[in-house]
Amino acid sequence: MKDAVVRAPLKAINWNRMQDDKDIEVWNRLTANFWLPEKVPLSNDVQSWATLRPEERELTIRVFTGLTLLDTVQNTVGAPSMLPDAQTPHEEAVLTNIAFMEAVHARSYSSIFSTLCLTREVDEAFRWSEENPHLQAKARTILADYAPGADPLKRKIASVFLESFLFYSGFYLPMYWSSRARLTNTADLIRLIIRDEAVHGYYIGYKYQRALEREGEARRQELKDHAFALIFDLYDIEQKYTEELYDGLGLTEDVKAFLHYNANKALQNLGYEALFPPAACEVNPAILAALSPDSENHDFFSGSGSSYVIGKAVATEDEDWDF
Amino acid sequence: MPGLVYYSSASGNTARLVARLGLPALRIPISPEAGMPLPEGPYVLICPTYADGQGRGAVAKPVIRFLNDPGRRALIRGVIAGGNRNFGRLFASAGEVIAAKCNVPLLYKFELAGTETDIARIREGLAKMGLETFRGAPCLTP
Ligand SMILES: Cc1cc2nc3c(=O)[nH]c(=O)nc-3n(C[C@H](O)[C@H](O)[C@H](O)COP(=O)(O)O)c2cc1C
Numbered sequence A: 001m002k003d004a005v006v007r008a009p010l011k012a013i014n015w016n017r018m019q020d021d022k023d024i025e026v027w028n029r030l031t032a033n034f035w036l037p038e039k040v041p042l043s044n045d046v047q048s049w050a051t052l053r054p055e056e057r058e059l060t061i062r063v064f065t066g067l068t069l070l071d072t073v074q075n076t077v078g079a080p081s082m083l084p085d086a087q088t089p090h091e092e093a094v095l096t097n098i099a100f101m102e103a104v105h106a107r108s109y110s111s112i113f114s115t116l117c118l119t120r121e122v123d124e125a126f127r128w129s130e131e132n133p134h135l136q137a138k139a140r141t142i143l144a145d146y147a148p149g150a151d152p153l154k155r156k157i158a159s160v161f162l163e164s165f166l167f168y169s170g171f172y173l174p175m176y177w178s179s180r181a182r183l184t185n186t187a188d189l190i191r192l193i194i195r196d197e198a199v200h201g202y203y204i205g206y207k208y209q210r211a212l213e214r215e216g217e218a219r220r221q222e223l224k225d226h227a228f229a230l231i232f233d234l235y236d237i238e239q240k241y242t243e244e245l246y247d248g249l250g251l252t253e254d255v256k257a258f259l260h261y262n263a264n265k266a267l268q269n270l271g272y273e274a275l276f277p278p279a280a281c282e283v284n285p286a287i288l289a290a291l292s293p294d295s296e297n298h299d300f301f302s303g304s305g306s307s308y309v310i311g312k313a314v315a316t317e318d319e320d321w322d323f
Numbered sequence B: 001m002p003g004l005v006y007y008s009s010a011s012g013n014t015a016r017l018v019a020r021l022g023l024p025a026l027r028i029p030i031s032p033e034a035g036m037p038l039p040e041g042p043y044v045l046i047c048p049t050y051a052d053g054q055g056r057g058a059v060a061k062p063v064i065r066f067l068n069d070p071g072r073r074a075l076i077r078g079v080i081a082g083g084n085r086n087f088g089r090l091f092a093s094a095g096e097v098i099a100a101k102c103n104v105p106l107l108y109k110f111e112l113a114g115t116e117t118d119i120a121r122i123r124e125g126l127a128k129m130g131l132e133t134f135r136g137a138p139c140l141t142p
């Protein structure tokens, strides 16, 4: 008697009844951010690509296959693995948006390849990505925490580290090229990815912090210890990955500063304090400028900011202002 | 030294920065029902950025509501803005919007909950600021 069985009703999502306003805020930002690689004129980089030395090209393709792997993991495993633990139906919707966007990210690296590279070079790099022990180790370390039956909060920790830390050994390179006026259209595309990852890391970290509020002191300590142990493990892998990739160009130390800086930001997304001291996080200003072009440095206090902005016109169309 | 007024959403980054500054500060509430703080003297405003992809809506609604009151607005002496550099040209753009709207300097930008360096710079800067306004002050930057 199927009909006699009492079942919880299946619920349709209602966006006019929010339990957590962050869900709609983040949904709105993510959907407004939506983009596809076809929007970026990658072919304008063909000439620039030709000016790179063979080893620079090989490095760039390898770095992008490494990024593709992480996006693939987050697309097919990471974001979906958080669905069962979602606290609101809107959180589920945001997570599926994140999952889809990871597929766009992964797909866009292939657009770069088909525009700039030879099939042979790309096939070689994908083979490399399957054989590189450090790249495989970082993906496997994260996947272990995504596994079915894994602790849902540890899953979020791993996810924030993927979104806000692990990508950056790769993102460094297009920012570096862009700072030297190379592959600037590719850099534009990467900046779109970086912006998406910022919202992803923020949102998953925010949900983690909400969930922590419901946990007791001992459990909170356990999770914090786990988070710091995990970032140490991942950092260890990232260091080796970075050396292997960037020693040839003499950029390893520069990349490491960028890694420290991003590890601290990932921890902040989880609500934790920094791990690396300021001296270890002095990122090359050219890389910071490539991340946020046209966004001036502001330190009016010490007079080192590069522009002073009283009265500068900014888009403020917003009916809420009264003056 | 001017007082501090800040806004921080449920993710609490700006609140964590302000707590580490260790200075008295009034908080603009998240909920529209809660009462607005009433600063008694000149203050610096600290707030995060929540722009859409085009830069609109960078300043959180509660901050706009706070500044819409001419009495409260008259006392603002500068703004310190939070954000994330990964938002590219919109990094901490709430600070630019408020500086332009209120004709006060954008004193400083920081990311998320700020670094030790940010905390030290902001503390020092505020201490040096005195009570006179920066209104019309020349650009000190090269
Ligand atoms: C939907 C959304 C939009 C954002 N937009 C921007 C932005 O345009 N520029 C920026 O610098 N930061 C932006 N951020 C980052 C926040 O300003 C940053 O995480 C800040 O630390 C949040 O402060 P709070 O936790 O005190 O609210 C955005 C964050 C979210 C969730």
Ligand SMILES: [Fe+2]
Binding pocket: A071, A074, A101, A102, A105, A106, A193, A197
């Ligand atoms: Fe991604």
Ligand SMILES: [Fe+2]
Binding pocket: A074, A098, A102, A163, A196, A197, A200, A201
């Ligand atoms: Fe992501």
